[in-house]
Amino acid sequence: MTPPLLEIETLHTSFSTEAGIARAVDGVSFQLHAGETLGVVGESGCGKSVTALSILRLVRPPGRIEAGSAIRFEGTNLLALAERDMQHVRGNRIAMVFQEPMTALNPVFTVGDQIAEVARIHAGASRRSAAAKAVEMLALVGIPDPAQRATEYPHQLSGGMRQRVVIAMALVMNPALIIADEPTTALDVTIQAQILELLADLTRRLGTSVLLITHDLGVVAENCSRVIVMYAGEVVEESTTVELFAHAHHPYTEGLLGAMPRVGRGAERLATIPGTVPAPTAWPVGCRFRERCAFAWDRCAKDHPPLYQLGSGHQSRCHLAEEPNRRAHPHTPLAAASGVASA
Amino acid sequence: MRRYLVLRALQALGVVAFITTLSFMVVHLAPGDPIGSSLQGPNVTEAIRQHWRAEYGLDRPVSEQYVRWVRLVAHGDLGFSFSQRRPVRDVFADAIPRTLLLSGMALLLSFAFGIAVGVLQAEQPNGSRDRWLGRVLLLLYSVPDFWLALMVLLLFSLRLRLFPPGGLHDAVLYDYMTPPQQLLDSLKHLVLPVLTLTVLSSAVVARHQRGELVSVLSSDWMRTALAKGLSWRAAVRRHAFRNALLPTITIFFANIAVFASGSIFVEKVFSWPGMGYVTVTAVAARDYPLVTAGVLFMSVIVVTGALVADLVMAAADPRIRLR
Numbered sequence: 001m002t003p004p005l006l007e008i009e010t011l012h013t014s015f016s017t018e019a020g021i022a023r024a025v026d027g028v029s030f031q032l033h034a035g036e037t038l039g040v041v042g043e044s045g046c047g048k049s050v051t052a053l054s055i056l057r058l059v060r061p062p063g064r065i066e067a068g069s070a071i072r073f074e075g076t077n078l079l080a081l082a083e084r085d086m087q088h089v090r091g092n093r094i095a096m097v098f099q100e101p102m103t104a105l106n107p108v109f110t111v112g113d114q115i116a117e118v119a120r121i122h123a124g125a126s127r128r129s130a131a132a133k134a135v136e137m138l139a140l141v142g143i144p145d146p147a148q149r150a151t152e153y154p155h156q157l158s159g160g161m162r163q164r165v166v167i168a169m170a171l172v173m174n175p176a177l178i179i180a181d182e183p184t185t186a187l188d189v190t191i192q193a194q195i196l197e198l199l200a201d202l203t204r205r206l207g208t209s210v211l212l213i214t215h216d217l218g219v220v221a222e223n224c225s226r227v228i229v230m231y232a233g234e235v236v237e238e239s240t241t242v243e244l245f246a247h248a249h250h251p252y253t254e255g256l257l258g259a260m261p262r263v264g265r266g267a268e269r270l271a272t273i274p275g276t277v278p279a280p281t282a283w284p285v286g287c288r289f290r291e292r293c294a295f296a297w298d299r300c301a302k303d304h305p306p307l308y309q310l311g312s313g314h315q316s317r318c319h320l321a322e323e324p325n326r327r328a329h330p331h332t333p334l335a336a337a338s339g340v341a342s343a
Numbered sequence: 344m345r346r347y348l349v350l351r352a353l354q355a356l357g358v359v360a361f362i363t364t365l366s367f368m369v370v371h372l373a374p375g376d377p378i379g380s381s382l383q384g385p386n387v388t389e390a391i392r393q394h395w396r397a398e399y400g401l402d403r404p405v406s407e408q409y410v411r412w413v414r415l416v417a418h419g420d421l422g423f424s425f426s427q428r429r430p431v432r433d434v435f436a437d438a439i440p441r442t443l444l445l446s447g448m449a450l451l452l453s454f455a456f457g458i459a460v461g462v463l464q465a466e467q468p469n470g471s472r473d474r475w476l477g478r479v480l481l482l483l484y485s486v487p488d489f490w491l492a493l494m495v496l497l498l499f500s501l502r503l504r505l506f507p508p509g510g511l512h513d514a515v516l517y518d519y520m521t522p523p524q525q526l527l528d529s530l531k532h533l534v535l536p537v538l539t540l541t542v543l544s545s546a547v548v549a550r551h552q553r554g555e556l557v558s559v560l561s562s563d564w565m566r567t568a569l570a571k572g573l574s575w576r577a578a579v580r581r582h583a584f585r586n587a588l589l590p591t592i593t594i595f596f597a598n599i600a601v602f603a604s605g606s607i608f609v610e611k612v613f614s615w616p617g618m619g620y621v622t623v624t625a626v627a628a629r630d631y632p633l634v635t636a637g638v639l640f641m642s643v644i645v646v647t648g649a650l651v652a653d654l655v656m657a658a659a660d661p662r663i664r665l666r
Contacts, residue, residue, distance in 0.1 A: 058569055061467075083574070091572035098570075103563035106582050108589075121572045169571070 004031035005209050006055070006073050006177060012066040013047075013054045015280075022280040024050040024063070026233035032177070037203070037210040039224030039241070041217060041256065045277050047233040048213045052179045055211075056094060057086050074176065092122040095170035097199070099182040101162035105154040111165045112138075112150025118172040137168035141198060160191035167199060171206065178203060179211045184219065196223060217260050221245060226313075229253045232277055232288035235307065239314035249316035251293045275335025287319070294330040295320060351653065355646040359639070366638040367412065370631055371405045377425035377629045401631075412635065421639075422632030426625060431636045434621060441511065442617030445533065445610070446602035449540035454595055456541060457548025458588075464549070465556035465587075466579060476549070483546035492539045492612035499535055506534050509614035536613040540606055544598065551594055555587035562586075589656060596652030599644075 013025040025047040032038045040048045053059050055071055057078060071078045078089065090096075098104040105114060115137050116130035125133060131150070138146035141164040154162055163183065170178050180199065184192035200223055203210050212223055220227050220241060227244050229237040229252065237250040248254050258271035275292040278284055287293070287300040299319055308321030320327055378395050396402045400411065415422060421431035460480070464473040483491075500508040507513065512528045513520075520528060559565065560583055568578040607619035614620070618637065625633035 056570055058566060087572045087574055089572075090570055096567075096570040098563060098567060100563055104567045106564040106568065106586070108585050109582075117573075118571050166567075169567075 002034065003075065004072075005034045005036075006032040006071070006211070008051075008055070009070040009072070011051065011054055011069045011071065013050050013059055013063060013069075014066060015063040017062065017281065019279070020281040023233055023283060024280050025054060026280075026283065028230070028233070028235055030228050030235060030238060032209055032211060034176070034209055035207055036226065037200070037212055037224045039220035039227040040211065040213045040230060041215065041220055041227060042230035043215055043256075043277065045280070046230040047280075048230050049181055051230070052096070052181050052211065052213055055179060056090050056096060057083075058090075088122070091118050091170075091175075092173045093175050094177045094179065095173070095175040097163075097166050097170050097178060097180040097183045100186045101159055101166050102154075102186065104166055105162055107154055110151050110153055111157065111162075112152075115150070115165065115169045115172060118169055122173050133172065134168075137172055138165070140171065140202070141165070141168040143168075159187050160195060163187060163191075163195050164198065167195070167202070171202060171208075174206055175208060177209045177211065179213070181213045182215070183212075185214075185216075192219075199223075217256055229256070232283060233280060234288065234317060235315075236289070236317040237315065238307070239310075240312075243312070243314050247314075249310060249314065249321065250289075250318045251295055251320070252289050253316075255292075274333050287317075291334040292336075294333050295326055296334065297326060299323075351650055355650055358646050359642045362642040363635065363639045364409070367409055367635050368405065370626075370629075370634050371408065373629070375629045376401055377631055379629070381425055381628065412632075416636075416639065421636040424625070424630055424633040426628035426630040426633065431632050434633060435618075435636070435640065438616060438618045438621045441615065442602075442610070442619065445536055445615055445617055446540070446606070448533065448537045449544065450595075450598060450602045452537065452541040453543075453545040454548055454591075454598075457545035458552045458591065460545065460549035461552025461554075461556060462579065462584070464553040465560060465583075466576070468557045468560065473553070477553075480546045480549050483542055484550060486543070488539070488543055488606065489608035489612060491543060492536075492609050495535055495539050496612060499538075507532050509535075509612070511616065536609050536615050539609050539613075540602075548591070548594065552587065552591055555590050556583055559583045559586045593652045593656050596648050596655060599648045599651075 008031070009029050011025050011028045012023065015022040015024055028047070028051055030038075040051065042048045050059065050063070054065050054069075055073075055078070057065070059065060065079060069079060073089070073094065078086065081089070105111065109117075112131060112134040115134035116125070116127075119125040119130040119133045120127070123130075123133075135146045135150050138149055143149050143161060143164055149157070149161075154165070157165065167183075178199075183199065184195050187195060196219060199210070202208070210223075212219070214220060224241050226240050227238070228235050229244075229250065231250075231252050237244070237248070237253045239247075239249075244253065245257070248257055252273070255271070255273035259273065261270055273292055278288060278291070284290065285304065286302050287296065287305050290296040290300045293300070303319065305317045305319050307315040307317050309315055310321060376396070378392050378399070378401065382392050382395065393402070400408060403411075412422070421435070423429070424431050424434050427434050460476060464476050467473055496508055499505050510532060512525065512532055517525060517528060556579070560579070562583075565578060565583055568582040569575065573581065607623050609615070610617045610620040611623055618640065622634065622637035622641075624630075625637060
């Protein structure tokens with residue numbers, strides 16, 4: 001088997017805050033293979049965006065990636081690279097598509113300039129050939145009249161157009177990996193579908209791998225072959241998309257699936273997960289989802305669950321893997337019973 | 344855009360008219376007059392003073408004098424300075440270049456210096472360098488200009504004897520110097536006032552620039568720039584700097600106005616006979632024409648500066664340009 005394109009090993013990224021050290025990403029490991037689109041799902045604050053920024057080493061102080069973490073990309077540990085060599089990776093081998101196209105583009109440069117800049121940095125392109133490349137990229141992402149659009153400023157484009165520009169910018173150097181951090185969250189629903197389709201189509205044609213970060217399981221279902229579910233700075237479940245939707249194992253994943261609106265289920269209220277994510281400055285001992293879980297028992301308060309292997313690449317960080325019969329006796333979660341959200 | 348320009352110009356005209364009228368009234372209502380303060384010999388009788396007051400129309404009601412002054416100014420005549428005994432125009436012709444020399448140097452230096460310090464601070468916000476520079480700047484920002492000017496004078500001129508205490512050039516020896524020596528002498532006389540002004544206003548510029556940069560550094564497009572593969576410094580210089588510079592442009596032009604009218608205290612302390620010095624001296628001598636013309640000059644410069652700042656801002660920021 002070929003080595004994975006990207007291999008993350010026990011990534012720890014923490015932020016020193018007034019309240020203490022926030023372990024935003026706390027021992028995350030996963031692999032991404034060439035040509036694959038891997039989904040990373042979780043709610044706000046679960047560490048998925050920080051994971052993405054960590055891969056590109058864009059975590060700014062007071063955040064830092066702790067010793068003992070490893071991010072291997074094309075066989076090189078990115079964390080061991082000199083900053084200068086890392087700059088050669090960013091935008092060139094790994095590109096990023098950000099969440100908010102309104103603010104991801106610099107308002108005082110034309111979109112053409114901003115796309116061309118990538119070619120100028122990495123390919124040493126001349127001003128003229130970089131500008132031509134920018135127009136070519138705009139055409140590639142389906143922007144009509146690209147030569148005209150290249151001379152326009154971000155505020156002159158619609159949200160969907162801007163996100164196409166951001167995608168064009170990411171694809172200039174034909175990178176091996178694109179990290180898309182909630183690429184459609186800020187867009188209208190109809191535009192969301194177009195943008196995702198564009199991204200999927202282009203990356204398939206160019207053979208680019210994608211790390212697709214989202215909180216939307218629907219997006220995962222349509223775009224990803226495999227999924228990682230993150231909760232409280234950890235990977236809590238990993239499996240193929242098909243397997244996840246058919247046999248989710250972790251109660252948190254089940255909760256996420258239950259919270260998804262589905263066609264044909266009538267007007268019933270959507271299920272919610274009671275409580276909130278605990279504070280990253282003080283992760284609880286034992287299972288971090290315990291207080292919100294309907295199956296939690298005393299073991300969950302003591303033992304921090306490892307990622308249990310469930311076979312065929314399916315893993316889950318839940319003691320139910322060892323004691324499946326406890327699933328038969330759900331109870332009211334602690335967080336819902338006490339009526340207080342754990343801070 | 345044209346409508347905007349016309350409106351702004353009218354507004355500017357109104358401001359100038361208001362300020363000059365107000366200053367004209369205030370100067371004339373204050374006790375004393377130019378004849379009283381300049382004709383004071385033991386042989387000068389009150390009758391002689393009255394004669395000259397009548398001669399210059401100073402015995403007329405203030406309103407009449409005002410109308411006459413406005414008419415003169417409209418014809419481009421700024422009047423005759425009592426204290427200097429020559430046309431105001433000539434006084435200005437001497438004073439304006441001196442002020443421009445002093446202020447121009449201070450303005451350029453303080454922006455170069457202030458922006459550089461702001462960038463140094465913003466490269467690591469809340470790092471130790473930022474905090475120390477911030478404290479120093481806050482101190483300089485709060486120091487009154489006349490006090491700093493006096494301290495600079497005490498230290499560098501009286502104590503260390505490095506630079507002359509004031510004036511344009513050496514009063515005695517200048518005429519006997521060779522041209523290169525004269526140039527050196529003039530530069531030496533410029534150092535302390537330029538230093539004082541630069542220190543004071545670079546504190547303002549640096550604090551401003553740091554604030555703008557820091558607010559811009561955390562923006563999403565800054566992260567995009569880094570994700571493209573730019574180094575932190577290149578991203579700060581290419582992306583953040585340009586965005587943070589827009590507001591600085593505004594204060595640059597606002598400052599041109601302040602500088603062109605001369606720093607009154609600094610010019611006074613260093614006996615630098617520029618616009619600020621001339622105006623202050625004129626006030627003391629109740630030299631009505633010189634005072635009112637000085638105020639007129641300053642208000643026109645300030646208002647024009649603000650107008651130019653707005654226009655430059657519009658030219659630099661595509662988002663404003665379109666509106």
